[in-house]
Amino acid sequence: MATSITRPDRLRNGVSHLFLVLLLLGFLGPVVWAVLSSFKQPADIIRYPLLFDPSTFTVENFVRVFHDVPLGTGFMNTAIVLLFKGGITMFFAPLAGFAFAKYDFRGKNVIFGAVLITLMLPTIVLIIPLLLQMKAFGWINTYQALILPGAIDAFAIFWMRQVISAVPDELVDAARVDGCSEFGIFLRIVLPVIRPGLAGLAVLTIMNIYNDFVWPVIVANTEQMATIQVVLSGLASTISGNRVGADYATVTAELLAASSVALIPLLILFMALQRHFINGILAGSVKG
Incomplete structure (x- = not known):
């Protein structure tokens, strides 16, 4: 016989999933920001660190870094x-x-x-x-x-x-x-x-x-x-x-x-x- 999930159980599961999602964002957030920012114009990284405009993305940072180091x-x-x-x-x-x-x-x-x-x-x-x-x-x-x-x-x-x-x-x-x-x-x-x-x-x-x-x-x-x-x-x-x-x-x-x-x-x-x-x-x- 299938057991029904009670409301407290659903609440605990919801809180657990929310905590795991926040933990995932905490771990992946800086990595995703760093990867996306690597395609931005250098000045935009400093002036608008949290804004991402795909139309301005460039690979010049990668070209320069392979040339410099x-x-x-x-x-x-x-x-x-x-x-x-x-x-x-x-x-x-x-x-x-x-x-x-x-x-x-x-x-x-x-x-x-x-x-x-x-x-x-x-x-x-x-x-x-x-x-x-x-x-x-x-x-x-x-x-x-x-x-x-x-x-x-x-x-x-x-x-x-x-x-x-x-x-x-x-x-x-x-x-x-x-x-x-x-x-x-x-x-x-x-x-x-x-x-x-x-x-x-x-x-x-x-x-x-x-x-x-x-x-x-x-x-x-x-x-x-x-x-x-x-x-x-x-x-x-x-x-x-x-x-x-x-x-x-x-x-x-x-x-x-x-x-x-x-x-x-x-x-x-x-x-x-x-x-x-x-x-x-x-x-x-x-x-x-």
């Missing part, structure tokens, strides 16, 4: 770091998670505890030792320095351990009985089961690498090695230095244009993998 170099360097650093994370983190989830060996809990402790260390504590290590290796302003430190992330190992713990032990044992190798078990049995968790980790890994600023700005301080976030951080001073007489409105317009361009890859990624990301979040929440 090395956005292309920033995107290329970020793509290289994403490819190699993300690949290292996505290869080794599931293997480590598989070991912690499905094997019993001496000191397992101690080692896993040490991995978790590293999550509590502030990033700033590790920067100076890592920088000195990169200098000793001669890796300052190189891709090695941008890629290798932090490539095997403690959070990624923890995430994979939690996801793989939900894989039934019976599947693993049956594969061993059939003569499958340990790596074969991981490749043929475990990986197909944990695909949602892998997708969630992939999205988080890409976002973390793409948005990383502190380490790249310290270890790669030349224009040739700058990632997109480093390029954006120095955008105002770079624009002002490259154009004589660049005013506040022009700089603001190009900042908004560059930020809108930098937003596109993550927006496409999240829209394409939204379902997998949500499933991955749920898979990663399973207790091992």
Whole structure:
């Protein structure tokens, strides 16, 4: 028998939906404003910040920003770091998670505890030792320095351990009985089961690498090695230095244009993998 929704229930649902809509507007409002303002004339951004006239929209801000700052170099360097650093994370983190989830060996809990402790260390504590290590290796302003430190992330190992713990032990044992190798078990049995968790980790890994600023700005301080976030951080001073007489409105317009361009890859990624990301979040929440 269908249950009827009472008036108090409808009121609570209405208030909840209203709150969620306001929350959505609070999150998306600044982003939408920045994207729309990037198409406005520089003077109109300052004089009429909340008015949008599509008839006056222009792409000149985007043309100027690509001319004034090395956005292309920033995107290329970020793509290289994403490819190699993300690949290292996505290869080794599931293997480590598989070991912690499905094997019993001496000191397992101690080692896993040490991995978790590293999550509590502030990033700033590790920067100076890592920088000195990169200098000793001669890796300052190189891709090695941008890629290798932090490539095997403690959070990624923890995430994979939690996801793989939900894989039934019976599947693993049956594969061993059939003569499958340990790596074969991981490749043929475990990986197909944990695909949602892998997708969630992939999205988080890409976002973390793409948005990383502190380490790249310290270890790669030349224009040739700058990632997109480093390029954006120095955008105002770079624009002002490259154009004589660049005013506040022009700089603001190009900042908004560059930020809108930098937003596109993550927006496409999240829209394409939204379902997998949500499933991955749920898979990663399973207790091992």
